[in-house]
Amino acid sequence: MSKDLDTILRSPRAYDWARKAIEAMESNRVWPTTLNFELWLHYVAAKDGEVANEIDSVLSSGQHFTEQVAEKIAEKHLPHAKLSGEILDAGKSLTQELESVSRALESARESSEAYGQQLASASASLEHDENSDAVRAMVETLSVATAKVRDENKTLESQLADTNDELGRLKQHLEQARREAMTDSLTMLANRKAFDETFESACAHAVATGEPLALAILDIDHFKKFNDTWGHQTGDQVIRFVASVIGRAASEGRRFSARYGGEEFAVIFPGETSRSAMTILETVREEISSRILKRRSTNEDLGAITISIGIADHLGNEHTTSLLDRADGALYASKNGGRNQTSIAPANEQTRAA
Ligand code: C2E
Helix, strand or coil, X not given: CXXXXXXXXXXCCHHHHHHHHHHHHHHCCCCCCHHHHHHHHHHHHCCCCHHHHHHHHHHHCCCCCCHHHHHHHHHHHCHHHHHHHHHHHHHHHHHHHHHHHXXXXXXXXHHHHHHHHHHHHHHHHHHCCCCCHHHHHHHHHHHHHHHHHHHHHHHHHHHHHHHHHHHHHHHHHHHHHHHHHCECCCCXXXXXXXXXHHHHHHHHHHHHHCCXXXXXXXXXXXXXXXXXXXXXXXXXXXXXXXXXXXXHHCCCCCCEEEEEECCEEEEEEECCCHHHHHHHHHHHHHHHHHCCXXXXXXXXXXXXXXXXXXXXXXXXXXXXXXXXXXXXXXXXXXXXXXXXCEEECCCCCCCCCC
């Protein structure tokens, strides 16, 4: 288990470690985001820990320390990241639980109402049967009992209705929390977690039904250079702009767009082929490259932003990793072909091992 960040930050060497973490991030060309800072603090302060081992193996493999890499390590080793995933899952089952309790309460409310009505009508018919004193006495007893049950039922019904309202409110809060946890806060598109879930079920659906499915990966060209020139804040605005164009274009039908990581986006096209995906995404690419963005603080022109796109069609029994891999391959073909273009992965392509 990694050393707890709180312990690291309250030790006498805290500032020393914070400086070292920033230096280590800078020398490995890692952005000082809050998540990276946390991971790299672990890296410098607990050299033999699990986080440090993971980071070392990423660095020694020559892989770039991207946002996805950071998220994967955090999910695996940082207790709070694990916890938020668990809270989400617990929220999901609690929502289901609440729905079934709410249905049970509603049906109890209906039967209690029906029971009250039956008692009332039985009591009314007995009141007209005045053949004997014994029956009259029974009618009186039943009337008193009926009135009592009716009163109790009314109280119960109102309590059930209150509980039902409260459950409804709770359910709404949980749904909102779940929506927020599935949304990327910078762009308001779906985030990586939401993408993974949707992509998994879209692939399973395509395998089960044989329906077409296309996946596109989009990446902003030369984004690092752009960030270095104009700064992170303007870089964020560019990400927001690209996201808004993608989100608008992919809003129809069952299409699903997400921020896949840093400056990368993904669009799932269930029931569609790469050809129709290409038609949509070419308009996205053209809209983005033709827009002149301004730096808001100084009104300077930021120059042209372009994106590269890779699309792949789902093949037969293909799993998520292979389809992603092929869409990624097509994206790299676009990058190698000079960027600002869209490529489709060949259907007979050998897929790399998952
Ligand atoms: P935002 O600043 O929140 O703007 C949201 C939407 O409001 C924009 O969507 C656009 O429809 C409208 N809008 C905002 N400011 C202006 C403006 O000065 N002129 C016009 N004609 N419309 C405006 P859009 O264009 O899809 O942009 C989405 C996001 O992308 C913006 O969110 C902003 O974060 C970023 N962005 C877009 N264009 C620029 C730009 O030229 N410079 C910078 N720094 N960011 C931009």
